[in-house]
Amino acid sequence: MASELAIDVLVPGRLEAAFTAPAGxxxxxxxxxxxxxxxxSVIAGLLAPKRGRITLGSxxxxxxxxxxxxxxxxxxxxxxxxHMSALENVAYGARSExxxxxxxMHVTHVADRRPAQLSGGEAQRIALARALASEPxxxxxxxxxxxLDSALRAQLSxxxxxxxxxxxxxxLLVTHDxxxxxxxxxxxxxxxxxxxxx
Numbered sequence: 001m002a003s004e005l006a007i008d009v010l011v012p013g014r015l016e017a018a019f020t021a022p023a024g025x026x027x028x029x030x031x032x033x034x035x036x037x038x039x040x041s042v043i044a045g046l047l048a049p050k051r052g053r054i055t056l057g058s059x060x061x062x063x064x065x066x067x068x069x070x071x072x073x074x075x076x077x078x079x080x081x082x083h084m085s086a087l088e089n090v091a092y093g094a095r096s097e098x099x100x101x102x103x104x105m106h107v108t109h110v111a112d113r114r115p116a117q118l119s120g121g122e123a124q125r126i127a128l129a130r131a132l133a134s135e136p137x138x139x140x141x142x143x144x145x146x147x148l149d150s151a152l153r154a155q156l157s158x159x160x161x162x163x164x165x166x167x168x169x170x171x172l173l174v175t176h177d178x179x180x181x182x183x184x185x186x187x188x189x190x191x192x193x194x195x196x197x198x
Contacts, residue, residue: 003057029184072136
């Protein structure tokens with residue numbers, strides 16, 4: 001059975017939030033500065049809250065250092081390694097066969113290219129493939145489709161939903177775009193000024 005992610009944290013002046021995220025896609029929605037990216041950083045272990053706890057099922061995730069949480073975070077900037085090929089990027093930290101994820105994300109044809117040689121959609125797929133190849137227990141996506149046109153955004157959204165449904169892991173997707181929220185979210189948590197409002 002898939003584990004539920006539960007968050008109850010305080011980062012003074014930035015975030016005071018409590019909510020749960022079962023397996024599937026939960027959208028964190030709200031305006032810029034609402035605390036959405038801060039929330040992802042706390043879950044990933046990149047930012048320590050003043051108080052609070054994060055659990056995954058019965059495990060206290062917040063007691064673990066970032067590298068032991070098995071939480072994958074895809075940044076808006078994608079953060080691909082510029083000196084590595086697409087395949088090498090996906091292989092970095094992989095727990096499963098990287099070529100499988102290139103195939104799953106339909107980018108085997110760019111395996112030998114470096115990030116500077118990729119289109120926006122290809123780079124996005126490589127970033128997602130790298131995150132998924134790490135076999136995360138939680139997937140965090142910080143406005144992953146914001147730089148893409150609407151047609152490509154719709155295509156990637158469909159692919160992402162299919163993968164998350166297959167893996168059955170809690171996935172948090174940050175957006176301030178209502179169309180993205182409606183298209184992707186099985187449920188939505190709305191943040192304003194660092195607090196959950198719905």
